[in-house]
Amino acid sequence: MSSRLLKHKVRFLSVFFVMILIVSGSFAQEDTSRVLASGVTVSGSLDADNVAQVYTFDGLSGQAVNLSAVTSGNATLSLLLTDSTGVALAQEVGDAEGTSLSEVLLPRDDTYYVTVLPARGLAAAGNQFQLTLETSSETPSTFTEPGELLTATGVQVALEWSSTANLDLEVRDPVGGSLRFATPSVESGGTFGVNVNSVCNTLTAESPTEAASWIAGVVPTGSYEILVYYQPLEDCPTNDPVDFSVNVTVDGTAVPAIQGALQPNQVYLASVVVNTDGTVSGGLSGIRVDPPTIINLDLDNPAPITRDTPITSFITSQRPHQVYAFNGQANEVVSVLMEANSGNLDTLLMIVDPNGNVVSINDDTAQGVTNSSIANLSLILAGEYKVVATRYGQAIGGTQGGYTLTLTGAVSAGGDQTATLPVLPDLPIGSVQVSLQWSTAADLRLLIRDPQGDTVYIDRPQIPGGAQLAASNNVNCTNTSASPVSYIFWPVGRLPNAGPYEVEVQYRNSCNDNRPVTFALNVIANGQSILSRTQQVFEGERYITSYTIDTNGQLTVGEGGIFGTLSRSDAAAFDYSAQIETAQVLTSDQSVNGSIRLNKKFDLYVFDGEAGQVATIGMQGRNGTLDTVLFLLDSAGTQIGQNEDASADTTDSLISDFTLPEDGRYIIIATHFGGLYGVTAGDYTLSLRLN
Numbered sequence: 001m002s003s004r005l006l007k008h009k010v011r012f013l014s015v016f017f018v019m020i021l022i023v024s025g026s027f028a029q030e031d032t033s034r035v036l037a038s039g040v041t042v043s044g045s046l047d048a049d050n051v052a053q054v055y056t057f058d059g060l061s062g063q064a065v066n067l068s069a070v071t072s073g074n075a076t077l078s079l080l081l082t083d084s085t086g087v088a089l090a091q092e093v094g095d096a097e098g099t100s101l102s103e104v105l106l107p108r109d110d111t112y113y114v115t116v117l118p119a120r121g122l123a124a125a126g127n128q129f130q131l132t133l134e135t136s137s138e139t140p141s142t143f144t145e146p147g148e149l150l151t152a153t154g155v156q157v158a159l160e161w162s163s164t165a166n167l168d169l170e171v172r173d174p175v176g177g178s179l180r181f182a183t184p185s186v187e188s189g190g191t192f193g194v195n196v197n198s199v200c201n202t203l204t205a206e207s208p209t210e211a212a213s214w215i216a217g218v219v220p221t222g223s224y225e226i227l228v229y230y231q232p233l234e235d236c237p238t239n240d241p242v243d244f245s246v247n248v249t250v251d252g253t254a255v256p257a258i259q260g261a262l263q264p265n266q267v268y269l270a271s272v273v274v275n276t277d278g279t280v281s282g283g284l285s286g287i288r289v290d291p292p293t294i295i296n297l298d299l300d301n302p303a304p305i306t307r308d309t310p311i312t313s314f315i316t317s318q319r320p321h322q323v324y325a326f327n328g329q330a331n332e333v334v335s336v337l338m339e340a341n342s343g344n345l346d347t348l349l350m351i352v353d354p355n356g357n358v359v360s361i362n363d364d365t366a367q368g369v370t371n372s373s374i375a376n377l378s379l380i381l382a383g384e385y386k387v388v389a390t391r392y393g394q395a396i397g398g399t400q401g402g403y404t405l406t407l408t409g410a411v412s413a414g415g416d417q418t419a420t421l422p423v424l425p426d427l428p429i430g431s432v433q434v435s436l437q438w439s440t441a442a443d444l445r446l447l448i449r450d451p452q453g454d455t456v457y458i459d460r461p462q463i464p465g466g467a468q469l470a471a472s473n474n475v476n477c478t479n480t481s482a483s484p485v486s487y488i489f490w491p492v493g494r495l496p497n498a499g500p501y502e503v504e505v506q507y508r509n510s511c512n513d514n515r516p517v518t519f520a521l522n523v524i525a526n527g528q529s530i531l532s533r534t535q536q537v538f539e540g541e542r543y544i545t546s547y548t549i550d551t552n553g554q555l556t557v558g559e560g561g562i563f564g565t566l567s568r569s570d571a572a573a574f575d576y577s578a579q580i581e582t583a584q585v586l587t588s589d590q591s592v593n594g595s596i597r598l599n600k601k602f603d604l605y606v607f608d609g610e611a612g613q614v615a616t617i618g619m620q621g622r623n624g625t626l627d628t629v630l631f632l633l634d635s636a637g638t639q640i641g642q643n644e645d646a647s648a649d650t651t652d653s654l655i656s657d658f659t660l661p662e663d664g665r666y667i668i669i670a671t672h673f674g675g676l677y678g679v680t681a682g683d684y685t686l687s688l689r690l691n
Helices: 015-030
Strands: 041-046 053-059 064-071 077-082 088-093 099-105 110-118 127-135 148-151 155-161 167-172 190-192 209-214 217-220 222-230 242-250 253-262 267-274 280-282 311-315 322-328 333-340 347-352 358-362 372-378 383-391 401-408 430-437 443-449 468-472 485-491 499-509 517-525 528-537 541-549 555-557 561-565 590-596 603-609 614-621 628-633 639-643 653-659 664-672 682-690
Touching (some): 041 053, 041 110, 064 077, 064 110, 077 099, 088 099, 110 127, 155 222, 167 209, 222 242, 222 253, 253 267, 311 322, 311 383, 322 401, 333 347, 358 372, 358 517, 430 443, 443 468, 443 485, 499 517, 499 528, 517 555, 528 555, 628 653, 664 682
Antiparallel strands (some): 064 099, 064 127, 148 217, 155 242, 190 209, 222 267, 311 401, 322 383, 333 372, 333 401, 347 383, 430 485, 430 517, 499 541, 517 528, 541 555, 590 682, 603 664, 614 653, 628 639, 628 664
16 A cells, blocks of 8 residues: 555544544653664554554654554554654555555654554454554765865866857855855855956957866865856847856866856856865756756655644755645645755745646745745645755755745735735636646736637636636736736636637746746636646747537647747648648639638648739638638748738738749648637638739
């Protein structure tokens, strides 16, 4: 049997048993015979006078433990594992073969309690059992506080490259100092040299070098994180890739050179660890992934976290992340704070919803503050949420240290729960609920078009079909939220009309936060998750997907993808090559009729043109909900023209007075908004004129 946090058959203990645990716990602390050791089996019994038996063991943060209880008869037992404060970490009801808790991750260094009790009612006399504890064979790594090393020549870090690109060096020392051009000295004794290629009139490609150094004498021991930034200049931009090397010398001994390559706006991370005996070891290195990701992270067997109960632990290069879990309710508001308390740890937080989507990320609580805070996150789904506590750069980062992690409810902007709370979205429960969540200050918009062709969005918050916009954060970059959400719903008791629904996500404005955005899109119908997608978008991009409601009220989900930008639709997703040979050939002043359906997303036409000719192509919808889109491609398949709306008051399309660049056969794709992912349908008339 396996044990998963908060997903066990036993959901609660009676008040009677809780009292037993409290009393028995005090006896267990005093009775050394009740102290469990890994690999050692102990015997016990339950009867009317001993309805529960409690044992203890000392565990370490991050340690995985297994517990098993086997009876000599047919009795069914329950196992409960709690920490020293009484918080349940795992519990399980067994069967006639026994009871077990498997791979439970301990959240902190603590004394833990194991309670054996009957699954149902009071135990009969002579109910014997054997209990075994197994801990992970490897003791979890611990964080070693920075120390000191007396050196004869100090520490030197030099960044070298060979172009006019503006690369910048930063070195974070083990005690939290950040040495770079903006902070040219730190308390640990480090100093920064010249900021090379920082202004246009001092550019050089002759072996530019930036250096950080600690002079002879005492230097901190521990992890030194090395960061290389490629920051292009507005007045004299350089956009070519740059190769670089970082040379590190510790007390006269050179460390193998760190070599890499960067594109503009990328960050390269590396680290070296200076040990107290003077030896030096290197860590992982590579280009920082932004936004952070949970790909390749082990999210199984999370440790529990409960409201208002701080957890203390640590992050090291051997253990760059830890995962915690809590049960959340739909419409609940939660906040998580991760504060570094030792070393040079630069914290990073992520929250993952029950479908495995990252719904919120935070690196720094404010400018210059490297603690992390996710404040006032509205939970859309009910279920198990996971909190990933990690560091800047994740696995390739170099900061290390202890931290305190706290889960709470709603907080004010300053984190003071006694202050006036911010205005939070009141997200009503609906028969169908569509939510969009992301983790930056960017202005993202959610739009839904119903089967009648009506669209609900910020400028039209309610439509005749029943849809209502209940929340839309960060619109026009005002009243920005740290945990923004956009939410559209159909009221309970009003079944949405049958037919296809088109969902659009627009990245309208970065709001001075130029990072790409990873959003979580969820559709819930009658309390069940129907669609759950995570997608990264860049400023100006549009994501399109859909779902369809049949006449029985059942929902099916369509495919989704990027359909170009706000200013330019993209035909790249169309696989039209097999249709070119059979495509209808048009001539000037010809009009044809066609149709777009859910199972026929586009029509293909071709025409022969000459360089300098002026082409005008029109596409007018005749019925249905069809929202037309036109693409013009040259003979090589390169998109050279497109149009969605001929004017602001129509959904017809027009490519007007386009001068053909060369002789050849041109391709017209007649389709609808969203391309392969759209769902509007109807008949159309297409016309071509060549002058």
